[in-house]
Amino acid sequence: MEEINVLLLFDVVLGLTLVWLAWQTLSSLDLFRAIVLFIAFGLLMALAWVRLDAPDVALAEATIGAGLTGALLLSALAQLSASQKNETKPSLFIRLTLGVLLFFLVIALAYTVLSLPTKAVGLSVEVAKNIELSGVSNPVTAVLLNYRSYDTLLELGVLLLALLGVWSLGGVSTNKSSFPKSSFVNPVLDLVTRLLVPIFILFSGYLLWVGAFAPGGAFQAGAVLAAAGVLVFLSDWYLPSKYSGFALRLVLVIGLVWFVSMGFSFVLLDNAFLEYPPEFAGGLILLIEAAATLSIGISLAALFLGREPATKSDSNIDIDTGVNK
Amino acid sequence: MTPAFLYALVGIVLFSIGLYGLILYKHLLRKILAINILGSGVFLVMVALADRIGDAVPDAVPHAMVITGIVVAVSATALALALMLRVNEETGQAVLPEDREA
Amino acid sequence: MLIDSPHWIIIIILLPILGSVVCFLWREHIVKLALATAVGTVTSVGVLSWQVITNGVQRYELGAWSAPLGIELYLDGLSLLMLLVTAIVGFAISIYASAYFKDDKTNIFWPLWLFLWSALNALFVSSDIFNLFVTLEIIGLSAVALVALSGGANAITAAMRYLLVSLLGSMLYLMGVALLYHSYGTVDMVLLSLRTEMTPTMWLIMGLMTTGLLLKTALFPLHFWLPPAHSSAPVPVSAVLSALVVKASFYILWRLWIVVFPLADHAQANLGFILGLLGSLAIVWGGFQALRQTRLKLLIAYSTVMQIGYLFLAFPLANVMGWKATLYFILAHAVAKTAMFMAAGNILIHRGHDRIADFYSMAQYLPLTISAFALSGISLMGLPPSGGFIAKWLLLEASIVSGQWWWGLVLIVGGLLTGAYVFKVLGYAFIQEDSSNEPYPIGISKRMEWMALGMALLAIVLGFIAPFILRIMDIGSPFAEVLS
Numbered sequence: 081m082e083e084i085n086v087l088l089l090f091d092v093v094l095g096l097t098l099v100w101l102a103w104q105t106l107s108s109l110d111l112f113r114a115i116v117l118f119i120a121f122g123l124l125m126a127l128a129w130v131r132l133d134a135p136d137v138a139l140a141e142a143t144i145g146a147g148l149t150g151a152l153l154l155s156a157l158a159q160l161s162a163s164q165k166n167e168t169k170p171s172l173f174i175r176l177t178l179g180v181l182l183f184f185l186v187i188a189l190a191y192t193v194l195s196l197p198t199k200a201v202g203l204s205v206e207v208a209k210n211i212e213l214s215g216v217s218n219p220v221t222a223v224l225l226n227y228r229s230y231d232t233l234l235e236l237g238v239l240l241l242a243l244l245g246v247w248s249l250g251g252v253s254t255n256k257s258s259f260p261k262s263s264f265v266n267p268v269l270d271l272v273t274r275l276l277v278p279i280f281i282l283f284s285g286y287l288l289w290v291g292a293f294a295p296g297g298a299f300q301a302g303a304v305l306a307a308a309g310v311l312v313f314l315s316d317w318y319l320p321s322k323y324s325g326f327a328l329r330l331v332l333v334i335g336l337v338w339f340v341s342m343g344f345s346f347v348l349l350d351n352a353f354l355e356y357p358p359e360f361a362g363g364l365i366l367l368i369e370a371a372a373t374l375s376i377g378i379s380l381a382a383l384f385l386g387r388e389p390a391t392k393s394d395s396n397i398d399i400d401t402g403v404n405k
Numbered sequence: 406m407t408p409a410f411l412y413a414l415v416g417i418v419l420f421s422i423g424l425y426g427l428i429l430y431k432h433l434l435r436k437i438l439a440i441n442i443l444g445s446g447v448f449l450v451m452v453a454l455a456d457r458i459g460d461a462v463p464d465a466v467p468h469a470m471v472i473t474g475i476v477v478a479v480s481a482t483a484l485a486l487a488l489m490l491r492v493n494e495e496t497g498q499a500v501l502p503e504d505r506e507a
Numbered sequence: 508m509l510i511d512s513p514h515w516i517i518i519i520i521l522l523p524i525l526g527s528v529v530c531f532l533w534r535e536h537i538v539k540l541a542l543a544t545a546v547g548t549v550t551s552v553g554v555l556s557w558q559v560i561t562n563g564v565q566r567y568e569l570g571a572w573s574a575p576l577g578i579e580l581y582l583d584g585l586s587l588l589m590l591l592v593t594a595i596v597g598f599a600i601s602i603y604a605s606a607y608f609k610d611d612k613t614n615i616f617w618p619l620w621l622f623l624w625s626a627l628n629a630l631f632v633s634s635d636i637f638n639l640f641v642t643l644e645i646i647g648l649s650a651v652a653l654v655a656l657s658g659g660a661n662a663i664t665a666a667m668r669y670l671l672v673s674l675l676g677s678m679l680y681l682m683g684v685a686l687l688y689h690s691y692g693t694v695d696m697v698l699l700s701l702r703t704e705m706t707p708t709m710w711l712i713m714g715l716m717t718t719g720l721l722l723k724t725a726l727f728p729l730h731f732w733l734p735p736a737h738s739s740a741p742v743p744v745s746a747v748l749s750a751l752v753v754k755a756s757f758y759i760l761w762r763l764w765i766v767v768f769p770l771a772d773h774a775q776a777n778l779g780f781i782l783g784l785l786g787s788l789a790i791v792w793g794g795f796q797a798l799r800q801t802r803l804k805l806l807i808a809y810s811t812v813m814q815i816g817y818l819f820l821a822f823p824l825a826n827v828m829g830w831k832a833t834l835y836f837i838l839a840h841a842v843a844k845t846a847m848f849m850a851a852g853n854i855l856i857h858r859g860h861d862r863i864a865d866f867y868s869m870a871q872y873l874p875l876t877i878s879a880f881a882l883s884g885i886s887l888m889g890l891p892p893s894g895g896f897i898a899k900w901l902l903l904e905a906s907i908v909s910g911q912w913w914w915g916l917v918l919i920v921g922g923l924l925t926g927a928y929v930f931k932v933l934g935y936a937f938i939q940e941d942s943s944n945e946p947y948p949i950g951i952s953k954r955m956e957w958m959a960l961g962m963a964l965l966a967i968v969l970g971f972i973a974p975f976i977l978r979i980m981d982i983g984s985p986f987a988e989v990l991s
Binding site for chain 3: 188189191192193195196200201202203206207210226227228229230231234235237238240241242244245247248249326329330332333336337340344347351352353354355356
């Protein structure tokens with residue numbers, strides 16, 4: 081009994097902290113502070129997921145939601161001019177009215193949620209019933225890569241589209257001076273990168289492998305790979321230009337293309353698209369996840385970098401050495 | 406009250422805070438943060454209510470949906486940030502024209 | 508036999524995705540690859556249409572997992588017509604765009620556009636409300652990136668606003684999905700239709716999802732983001748947005764309304780009245796705003812705000828004829844608005860600006876384009892013979908049959924307002940300028956003029972093939988009480 085009360089207390093404190101952090105994030109005058117609070121918010125969300133028995137989601141939140149999103153936000157902030165970061169408060173009347181309206185919304189939603197039955201199984205029974213046919217034993221992976229793999233396939237598309245959009249907005253990297261080939265590299269960062277990147281890559285592979293039977297999977301593995309990518313970019317390393325054209329684009333799409341091909345592989349034998357015969361399902365899922373991990377990792381890292389890397393034909397400056405041709 | 410309902414309520418409050426921030430604050434970075442908080446609120450409701458299962462293994466379908474949602478959110482955030490930087494470049498401020506000061 | 512294969516329904520989704528990837532990879536031949544994909548997609552939709560017209564409704568279980576565990580696709584007459592209009596408009600836009608975009612914008616346009624097309628197809632055949640969320644996100648992100656393609660402060664700020672609005676709409680919708688799932692244990696529309704009940708919770712869910720989708724559909728008063736976005740986007744993108752993208756979120760709302768929301772008659776009447784009222788306000792407001800515009804693309808964008816209002820007039824009527832009218836409006840508007848935007852694009856390139864007051868002699872220089880504008884205007888006004896006329900006629904009948912004749916009045920007012928702004932533009936275009944200015948070079952390729960005219964003619968043809976279209980609408984009885 082006492083143990084349950086302690087956990088409940090923990091949950092209440094965590095819940096209140098989350099709300100407080102969210103409020104502080106938005107009302108912070110200083111944007112840097114806001115982003116840092118947001119990252120903290122993300123990490124505490126990961127804790128909340130753990131408390132809700134959702135370790136896969138916790139991993140995704142910590143790596144993608146807090147980590148990569150935080151990196152993106154900080155990188156963007158750095159490129160904003162310093163002058164206009166403060167906010168003038170809208171009139172009290174507007175704030176009050178909106179606050180009251182939203183208060184009623186909260187009450188209505190709370191009523192809705194609390195009127196739901198206290199016990200419900202949702203689709204967990206269905207998921208468990210078919211798990212042996214799915215080829216994996218982690219139910220979340222089964223849903224993502226088998227039962228509802230169509231959504232995951234489309235989701236890989238979302239990532240690619242976002243990258244396309246970001247590239248179209250950022251211009252090509254050698255035009256801006258923000259990525260110079262500097263002669264000085266922070267030695268601590270350099271050392272940390274050299275140590276961590278191989279570990280991250282290894283860990284990414286582990287998450288990919290373990291996702292079949294324990295929390296983990298392609299998205300989490302891809303995010304860790306992207307983290308390695310972010311570290312590497314921060315140390316002023318860039319992809320040699322001969323790889324930053326077709327080869328890069330190929331790696332970016334390989335996850336999606338592989339997914340579609342695997343999904344089609346049994347169609348000729350009168351199966352549905354994305355139908356995997358149970359004896360091959362486990363292997364197929366692992367292969368798909370491997371390709372997806374690569375694409376997801378490179379995509380997320382590329383999103384952080386922001387600009388489409390220039391290829392040899394694009395500029396007059398030799399990208400690898402910075403010398404004007 | 407079980408953790409499920411508690412976190413669902415937290416999710417609802419986060420949803421509202423995000424909505425408040427999105428409508429009220431002018432700076433685009435704040436709006437982007439607000440959307441993320443709004444999204445986290447929805448995800449929390451989705452996963453929390455899946456935990457109403459007592460000691461058994463929770464329902465994996467909402468978990469999968471939220472993982473999908475998190476990836477969608479980071480993609481959208483990246484695009485939004487890139488747009489914000491372009492807005493800043495084109496207009497000198499990271500706010501929408503209707504929100505500009507004089 | 509290949510033609511009888513049940514897999515065409517996913518080919519229409521996968522082919523544009525693969526086309527998009529191929530265009531992303533091989534940039535040297537991008538236009539040819541893209542056009543090949545367009546042809547392939549249209550052909551696939553054609554085969555699929557033949558299958559549905561001969562054999563009726565189709566269902567497809569992805570991964571061979573049936574709902575509620577898996578995702579199912581469902582294709583009836585309503586979905587099929589949406590697919591067809593997307594295919595035809597998509598094809599025309601692809602041809603137009605192949606002449607419109609130059610240099611590095613082509614590398615960005617084609618992968619984004621083909622993916623958008625794929626997501627539209629995926630949306631119209633999906634029977635799963637979470638899957639619909641994912642397709643909405645693809646559509647939203649690609650549309651935003653396409654709007655921003657114009658560059659410049661107007662397009663960029665319009666795209667930013669559009670993205671924020673789109674994300675808000677998606678999140679409201681997703682909250683509804685979460686509540687529906689946890690209330691009824693499924694995200695499949697057919698299963699939900701069997702399980703949903705009219706509880707206070709259901710009201711809140713309906714409110715959330717409707718608001719989110721109305722934001723994306725730009726119904727008054729949530730339309731504020733549309734005119735800047737649709738007017739500052741590149742012309743082929745404006746056409747896609749007005750013709751197809753806003754209809755996608757409308758389609759979802761419509762399906763939810765007919766299939767999932769368990770609306771008892773009085774609830775239907777009350778909520779329907781609110782939607783009809785907003786639609787009427789959209790028509791009047793959009794019409795007046797369109798009339799006030801001095802720039803053509805903005806005028807056409809406000810015309811879209813107005814025409815979206817028409818789509819909601821059938822909600823208070825709740826009869827099958829009203830729904831058929833709505834679908835006919837969608838078809839006619841998609842085609843006519845595409846033609847109109849293409850015409851505007853031609854004018855913009857030829858003249859260098861789109862100030863209506865300076866359109867003198869336009870009819871002389873661009874006869875095909877002005878004809879296209881006039882013909883599409885006829886459809887938008889609802890004059891016979893045109894698709895718009897059929898739609899208006901059906902709606903008038905539906906409103907009289909249900910005893911709510913006042914919606915018909917709104918239609919007539921709308922027609923008058925549309926007439927006013929269409930003739931305003933045409934009036935300026937036919938002014939003969941006597942000054943000795945040098946003749947403008949035409950400057951636009953033939954295919955751009957012909958695509959505009961082709962689409963406009965199609966809007967007129969829709970007026971003649973009504974029986975055929977109406978028969979397709981009946982496949983699967985989408986407007987009956989329960990999906991078969």
